[in-house]
Amino acid sequence: MSLKTKTLYLVSLAAFMRSFAQVIYVPSLVTMRGELGTTTAMIGLTLSAYGLCLAFAQIAYGPIVDRFDSKRILIIGLGLFALGSLGGWFTRGIGLLLVARSLQALGIAAAAAVGIALITDVFPSAERGRAMGVFSMFNSAGAASGPVIGGVLAVWLSWRADFLTLALVAFGLLLFTVWQ
Numbered sequence: 110m111s112l113k114t115k116t117l118y119l120v121s122l123a124a125f126m127r128s129f130a131q132v133i134y135v136p137s138l139v140t141m142r143g144e145l146g147t148t149t150a151m152i153g154l155t156l157s158a159y160g161l162c163l164a165f166a167q168i169a170y171g172p173i174v175d176r177f178d179s180k181r182i183l184i185i186g187l188g189l190f191a192l193g194s195l196g197g198w199f200t201r202g203i204g205l206l207l208v209a210r211s212l213q214a215l216g217i218a219a220a221a222a223v224g225i226a227l228i229t230d231v232f233p234s235a236e237r238g239r240a241m242g243v244f245s246m247f248n249s250a251g252a253a254s255g256p257v258i259g260g261v262l263a264v265w266l267s268w269r270a271d272f273l274t275l276a277l278v279a280f281g282l283l284l285f286t287v288w289q
Contacts, residue, residue, distance in 0.1 A: 110120065111224070112231075112289075113231050115289055116227055116231050116289075117159050117228065117230075117231075117232075117243055117244070118165060118242050118243075119138075119282070119285060119286060119289065120183075120220065120223060120224035120227055120236050120244060120248035121224070121243055121246075122283065123183065123186075123187065123217065123219075123220035123223075123282060124220050124224055124245075124247050124248040124251070124283055125223065125248065125250060125251035125279060126165070126190070126217055126220065126245055126249040126251060126275070126282070127217045127218070127220045127221065127251065128219060128249070128251035128252035128255065129251030129252070129254065129255040129275075130158065130159070130190070130194070130213055130246050130251075130255070130275050131156070131159055131163070131252065131255065131260075131263075131276065132252055132255035132259070133236045133255040133258065133259035133265070133271045134258050134259050134268055134271045134272075134282070135156075135255070135256045135258070135259065136256055136260035136263055137232075137259065137260075137263040137267065137268035138152050138153075140263065140267075141206075141266055143199070144201070144268075145202060146202075146203075147202075147203040147204050147260060149210065151173060151203045151207075152203070152221075155186050155203075155206055155207055155210045156210075158210050159210045159211070159213060159214045159215070160214070161214075162211045162214035162215050162218070163212075163214040163215075165249050165272055166214060166218030166219075167213045167221050170186075170218055170219050170223070171180065171217075171222050171255055173222070173226070174188075174219075174222045174223055174226045175226075178229045178276075179223045179226055179230075180254035180286060182219050182223055183219055183220070183223045183286055184223075184283060184286050184287060185198070185216075185219065185288050186216045186218065186219025186220065186223070187216060187220075187279050187283040187286060188216065188283060189212055189213075189215055189216025189217075190212075190213050190216030190217040190275075190279045191216070191275075191279035191283060192212060193209045193210065193211070193212030193213030193215070193216060194213055194272050194275035194276035194279055195207075195209075195216075195272070195273075196208065196209030196212060196261050196272075197209040197210065197241065197271075197272030197275070198268075198269050198272035198273045199214070201252060205225060209272075213275070224244055225241075225244075227233075228240045228241060228244060229246065231263050247289045255262065258274075259271045262274060
């Protein structure tokens with residue numbers, strides 16, 4: 110497999126995780142509310158915190174990617190995302206869950222900026238449209254599959270398994286990024 114193809118699928122998997130993580134625990138919102146002893150509004154705020162941190166962090170990553178090594182930025186971002194995911198797994202209260210979700214978003218936001226920058230750098234203009242299509246498709250597939258996979262994990266294990274799964278996949282992507 111060529112370096113271009115490996116790069117495309119690495120950043121596309123990171124884009125998948127960006128949208129997947131946003132919605133993976135949606136089927137568990139009621140259970141989480143009870144276990145964490147909080148309100149529906151506060152559980153809903155965890156979704157909003159992720160979305161807001163993701164949006165603003167992507168703006169910040171743009172100039173950072175222009176100045177520094179993309180691989181290093183992706184490694185740091187995936188590391189933050191993995192730590193946030195572990196925080197979600199270990200949480201016993203809504204406050205830590207809000208912090209964990211914010212950390213997840215701040216980390217995985219690197220996937221968008223790095224992904225677009227690497228696709229632009231690695232693929233010639235004649236191939237860039239196809240590469241961006243793959244990248245975008247993975248992002249959409251994450252949003253579509255998150256609630257399904259999250260629901261299955263929650264039914265068979267618990268909502269915490271959603272966060273453990275995110276952490277394990279993030280560590281896998283992190284190792285692959287370091288190795289490549």
